Amino acid sequence: MQPSCIGGLDAVRRVLSVALLVNRQMFREKLLLGFATVFALFAGSTWWLKGWHFGSTAGVFVADVGFAMMSVVGSLFTVFVTVHTFYCEMEQRTGHVLLSRALSRFEFVLGKWIGVVILLGLFFILAAVTLGALLICDRLGEGTLWSVVEGGGRQVRLGQVGMVAGFQWVKSGTLAAYVLGVAVLVRTRTLALVMSFLLWAACQLQSVVLDSIMISEQTSARGLLAWVSLALPDFQVFDLGDWVIAGSEMTGELAGRIILYGGGYGALALVIAIGGFHVREL
Amino acid sequence: MNFRVRLSRRVVRWLIYGVGIVFLVIWGGYVRQWKPTRVSLAKLSGSPGAAPSGKAVLVQGGGLSAVAADFAWIQAMMAWEQGLEAETIRGLHTAVLLNPRPHYFWVNGARILAFDIASWRLERLEARVRQIPRAAKEKIVEEQARQALSFLARGEEIVGQNAVLAIESGFIHLHARKDRLAASACFRRAMECGKVPDYMETLLAELSGQQIHAPASLESGP
Numbered sequence: 001m002q003p004s005c006i007g008g009l010d011a012v013r014r015v016l017s018v019a020l021l022v023n024r025q026m027f028r029e030k031l032l033l034g035f036a037t038v039f040a041l042f043a044g045s046t047w048w049l050k051g052w053h054f055g056s057t058a059g060v061f062v063a064d065v066g067f068a069m070m071s072v073v074g075s076l077f078t079v080f081v082t083v084h085t086f087y088c089e090m091e092q093r094t095g096h097v098l099l100s101r102a103l104s105r106f107e108f109v110l111g112k113w114i115g116v117v118i119l120l121g122l123f124f125i126l127a128a129v130t131l132g133a134l135l136i137c138d139r140l141g142e143g144t145l146w147s148v149v150e151g152g153g154r155q156v157r158l159g160q161v162g163m164v165a166g167f168q169w170v171k172s173g174t175l176a177a178y179v180l181g182v183a184v185l186v187r188t189r190t191l192a193l194v195m196s197f198l199l200w201a202a203c204q205l206q207s208v209v210l211d212s213i214m215i216s217e218q219t220s221a222r223g224l225l226a227w228v229s230l231a232l233p234d235f236q237v238f239d240l241g242d243w244v245i246a247g248s249e250m251t252g253e254l255a256g257r258i259i260l261y262g263g264g265y266g267a268l269a270l271v272i273a274i275g276g277f278h279v280r281e282l
Numbered sequence: 283m284n285f286r287v288r289l290s291r292r293v294v295r296w297l298i299y300g301v302g303i304v305f306l307v308i309w310g311g312y313v314r315q316w317k318p319t320r321v322s323l324a325k326l327s328g329s330p331g332a333a334p335s336g337k338a339v340l341v342q343g344g345g346l347s348a349v350a351a352d353f354a355w356i357q358a359m360m361a362w363e364q365g366l367e368a369e370t371i372r373g374l375h376t377a378v379l380l381n382p383r384p385h386y387f388w389v390n391g392a393r394i395l396a397f398d399i400a401s402w403r404l405e406r407l408e409a410r411v412r413q414i415p416r417a418a419k420e421k422i423v424e425e426q427a428r429q430a431l432s433f434l435a436r437g438e439e440i441v442g443q444n445a446v447l448a449i450e451s452g453f454i455h456l457h458a459r460k461d462r463l464a465a466s467a468c469f470r471r472a473m474e475c476g477k478v479p480d481y482m483e484t485l486l487a488e489l490s491g492q493q494i495h496a497p498a499s500l501e502s503g504p
Contacts, residue, residue: 231306260313260316
């Protein structure tokens with residue numbers, strides 16, 4: 001029997017149960033082993049590539065690779081986990097069992113999203129810890145753990161690593177909401193994965209593409225694309241690694257605006273996903 | 283009369299997505315100005331030869347700018363070893379486009395533009411013409427020096443005025459263009475920017491025709 005009213009502590013409990021189910025399912029599928037492999041590969045490859053820096057200090061180079069890893073691997077992980085957790089329930093019919101009990105479709109989608117966001121939080125905490133450890137090892141090797149690098153070289157502070165990871169978490173949460181919207185709309189896992197990757201690429205390259213179009217002479221294409229692009233968040237806003245490395249300071253107001261920017265897009269995308277799932281034939 | 287319109291689930295779903303997208307566009311329009319200002323590719327690619335390749339655009343969008351810039355620099359150096367002018371210039375511009383922060387790319391790129399490419403162009407001309415007129419030689423050297431100076435000026439625009447790039451501009455004026463006055467102006471600008479090497483004062487004095495005395499520490503001997 002479907003619950004007639006949504007709300008109250010019971011609803012919160014049901015949403016959290018779905019979120020925990022997502023986490024339990026992913027841990028059963030050896031997610032932690034996957035994390036360990038990714039971070040070991042990251043640490044090894046960064047340490048190997050460290051000597052390839054030309055202009056920047058080795059520490060800045062390591063941070064740049066780490067920030068890029070957070071951005072790219074974090075986004076790929078978001079797409080895979082979100083599509084996987086949704087389609088597992090649909091394909092194995094466990095979702096039908098859940099929905100036939102005292103769980104509304106709204107709670108199901110919201111629980112899935114919260115579950116994915118919790119997993120992403122774990123991913124970014126581990127990513128920040130790995131990168132922080134690499135930076136400390138680099139500074140210990142250089143003997144500059146507590147001192148300023150000579151020659152005007154810039155150092156990335158550990159707090160800044162945490163800040164970048166935090167913004168990547170907001171970005172991935174927004175992406176997860178969009179991916180849920182896509183997963184609800186299409187009927188197969190493969191199509192959902194392909195469309196989600198295209199969506200991620202569109203969000204990631206949005207500002208670059210718009211920059212290129214603004215140079216071109218085609219005013220009609222310029223206007224149309226500028227309008228269409230407004231429906232998608234610009235993920236470059238959250239990629240603050242370059243910003244940090246360039247020495248720009250983050251103010252509380254700017255951080256708040258960026259979080260609200262992603263939060264607004266994420267909330268709207270989640271509402272669309274919930275609405276779409278409400279009328280979806282199971 | 284009572285009209286009731288029954289819509290199929292599919293139509294309702296598309297309606298939900300359509301209305302949702304409209305709301306997303308409205309939200310996007312509202313928060314457009316909240317985005318932090320960034321150095322745009324359009325501004326960075328304003329000079330000739332700096333148009334980004336497709337690969338450069340992709341990497342810029344996905345991060346890894348320092349790594350990609352290093353690879354672009356290595357490609358430029360491989361082209362430089364083989365004396366390929368166009369590929370070398372493209373590589374230099376791609377490297378600074380992807381990672382404009384390090385002085386290393388600007389300084390070494392400017393030296394390649396001013397001296398190496400001028401030398402290649404002269405060699406190519408010598409292979410065609412036995413006696414190159416002095417004016418033609420000077421024209422090539424001047425053209426390359428100008429390219430290097432505008433490359434450094436673009437660097438100063440992006441990374442801000444600093445002594446390293448100003449000193450390099452001074453050396454290009456001095457050695458490539460033989461313009462002592464412009465070189466002095468650049469060295470003075472470098473001294474205003476902050477910490478400069480110890481030889482800068484001596485060099486400035488020499489350029490302005492003053493008598494140069496060796497530092498006391500050197501005169502007294504070991």
